[in-house]
Amino acid sequence: MLENFTHRRIETSEAVINLRHAGNGPPVLLLHGHPQTHAMWHRVAPRLAEDYTVVCADLRGYGDSSKPPTTSDHEPYSKRAMARDMVEVMRSLGFERFAVVGHDRGGRCAYRMALDHPTRIMALSVLDILPTYEHFRRTDMAFAMGYWHWFFLAQPHPIPETLISADPDTFYLRRGRDLFDAEALSEYRRCYSDPRTINAMCEDYRAGATIDMRLDEADLKAGRRITCPVLALWGLRNGLERWYDVPAVWRDWADHVEGQGIDCGHYIAEEAPEETLSALQPFLVKAFDADRSHASDTQR
Incomplete structure (x- = not known):
């Protein structure tokens, strides 16, 4: 998939990140969700690459990116750690500032990047998420039943890993099997069948319930805010809006x-790739135009 994109593996200070990139123009980083890989962008990235330099990366722990050892506080799988990876990746590709679009877990990495590295992120789009802290602090019966996997995956090792490994397809494809392109689905299955990836994805959720939650809460209480333009998109049939x-x-x-x-x-x-592009494209145009205008005013 993404056959016209260049494949790279970039070694950062903490992980090796697998990615594909293509196009010319302003840089846009695309980050995937769980339990996917960068292949999830195959219906969107080629169109964006007509106008932008598009980078599709596997988060650490996912796809063909490396799976660093964890620690008792789960920091190596925090969104702060994932954000550090991506800032280094984009710098290695020659981009000090860029836009980022993140779906699901990738969206959590993306908004953490905007909070921790505000001078690097000039526009942020988050797909079908709210900040992690908001979900946990508002938890009720409806959320707990709908998002039960958050609480299951965050259980101590090796409980979720053992159960998932017995039948990964049943767990990961409990919804969405018919929504994916056959080639994308094959790629997801190849990756999520690896016990190392299963463990890393559980660590991602353990980090979400611990260090990510605490970082979000600290930022909110301290009044730290995302200063770049934000575009939030959500699926009307998924329940977030309810x-x-x-x-x-x-x-x-x-x-x-x-x-x-x-x-x-x-x-x-x-x-809904067409609808996604219809929302993203004018947002990116406006954000990059505003960034260029601000840079020009600053230089005067």
Whole structure:
């Protein structure tokens, strides 16, 4: 997939990140969700690459990126650690500033990047998520039943790993099997069948329930905000809008928020690529134009 993209493996100070990139123009980093890989962007990335330099990367622990050893506090799988990887990756490719689009777990890495590295991120789009802290602090019966896998995957090693490894397909494809392109599905299955990846993905969720939660809470209490433009997209058939006013929640975290629901489920870029592009493209144009204008004014 993404056959016209150049394949690279970039060694950062903490991990080796697998990626593909293509195109010319302003840089846009695309980050995938769970339990996917960078292949999830195959219906969106080629179109964006007509106008941008597009980088599709596997998060640490996922796909063909490395799986660093964990620690008792799960920091190596925190979104802060994943964000450090991606800032180094983009710098290695020659980009000090860039836009980032993240779906699901990739969106959590993306907004953490915008908080921790505000001078690097000039636009942020998050697909079908809210900040991790908001989910946990608002948890009720509906959320716990709908997002039960958050609590299952965060259980101590090796409970979830052992159960998932017995039948990865049943766990990972309990929803969405018919939504994926056959080649993308084959790629996901290849990767999530690896016991090392299963363990790393559990560590991602353990980090979410511990260090990620604490980092979010500290930022909110300290008044740290996302200063770049934010575009929030969500699947109208996935339930997020039933429980939350999505743009309003993001406005508690960011200064400039716009958003819209898309008539699809959770896997927005794969279920509704045209609608995803229709929302992303004008947002990116406006964000890059504003960034160029600001840079020009600063230089005067």
